[in-house]
Amino acid sequence: MNQKPVIQLDELSKVYTVSEREAGLLASMRSIVKRKTRDVQAVDRISFSVSEGEIVGFLGPNGAGKTTTLKMLSGLLHPTGGSATVLGYRPWERNRDYLRRMTLVMGQRNQLVWDIPVIDTFELNRAVYRIPEPEYQRTVDELTELLDLAPLLRKPTRNLSLGERMKCEIAAALLHRPSVLFLDEPTIGLDVTMQRRIRQFITDYNQRSSATVLLTSHYMADVEALCQRVLVIHHGNLLYDGQLSGLADRFAPFKTVEVELHNGAGDRQLAQYGEVMAQSEGRIMLRVPRVDTASVTGRLLAELDVSDLTVQDPPIEDVIEHVFSQSPSPLDAPESQKDQSE
């Protein structure tokens, strides 16, 4: 675990300058001459490091800065502050040797050429990455087997279903056997089976080639299955960096206590124990502040005819939701107004 980090960010920041157009014709005309711009802090001094072979999940709501960070790490965007190195390179210098060792997969965007068979796009990537023929053949065979691509390769991309296309997208992105993978929502829009398939593949690839993976996803199932470590980002700030299992301890101030009563709840005042989240027959779900968990369970056992009792962390989705709803609203996010005359 004390390997040299593959990905290292140090106070990495990105501020976008966006032009604001006011409503109305007159205001629009005015904006041609004098444009009003606003700085938006998309990523705010983020620091973390990832070691070789790690799979790290990047969590955050839409607009949190995940994609911006991935884009800076894959060399597409220049940061406005701080620094980052991946495999020892500064990504945005776009050194060819660096680009040859990393890959970017975007679930919402296609790199496969729409009208030609998948294998031909592979062929183009082979030429671009200068992959020697035997190695290329070996990789294609391997990916074909792992992702079950055989029936798809000869079809034009436009004839593939979303899931099939995603499998081919991932394969196309891995032909050059990159050692760093940036996956931006690789399972978006896919059905559960296909999601599981892709997840399994990412795990396999990671184990076979000890590649380092940084991935974002809206599906907690992806993150739970793939990542031991998660980064939580919100409004450009890194809120959490650690074990997935530690997220609840850190952020969820509540636990869920589920009790089953022998004689049903009757008309007892359950609200005195905690917030009643669900109640059916003899089963009651209570939300109890973390610090009170012990005393509340004690009281429940003493005062009620309990047949079963379990204490759980809330589901990870709820924890995440809780984190995001607690953070500052977009209006409070750091930004500054300034006028620019052009």
Add this chain to the structure above:
Amino acid sequence: MYYFRLFATYVRVGILGELEYRANFWINMIQSALDLGVALGGLAVVFSHTDTLGGWRPEELLALIGVYFLIGGLIRTIIRPSMTQFMEDVRQGTLDFTLTKPADSQVLVSIQRVEIWRLVDVLIALPVLGTALVRLGAQLGLIDTVVFGVTLLCGGLIIYSFWLMLSTCAFWFVKVENIQVIFMSMWQAGRWPVSIYPAWLRAVLTFLVPVAFATTVPASAVSGRITDANLYGTIALAVAMLLVSRWFWRVGIKFYSGASA
């Protein structure tokens, strides 16, 4: 060498891809034949009334038409489809994939689409050009041929650079397809020597949209009417435009990576 091989791969994939749409071949064939018919018919009409047009003799104009189809064919085969794809990529954000490739982004963008059937124009151009050259043969020495080749190359590069600069504007304005349409209609004017046009239009076709350099100049090279000044000017312009378009492309990329979300 690497980029040459890369280009060959794009061409091969282009051929394979387009084999799926064989009807395209016939449509292009008919379209090109019609275009050529109209062009030759126009020549016939003009020269039934006069012996020279703005100082150009029939076979010289035939050479011009040959050049017009040759360069036009190359534009339609590589430049236009690639640049159209590039603008599409900017709009959809898929340009990101091009930029994460370990190759020169300008080259990748410029050769990424090959509409192979458009080569029909080139195939048609060759016999036309050949006929014209044979008829002009008596006056055409080795040096003239070399000069012709050089001007042809320069003309192609000038048009390419010009088109690249237009397309690069997509980084700022996103929607610039219409500029291409305007360019293609200006290009039509290139089938006649620019010297027959009124001064203002000649200036436009020379300096604003450099059509003249791609058609009139090479054609005047085969007919031995090119001056040294014209030749060196064309070469200088080609080099300058190549450098400027390259610089502009880099500025565009820099802007893209600084601002795009």
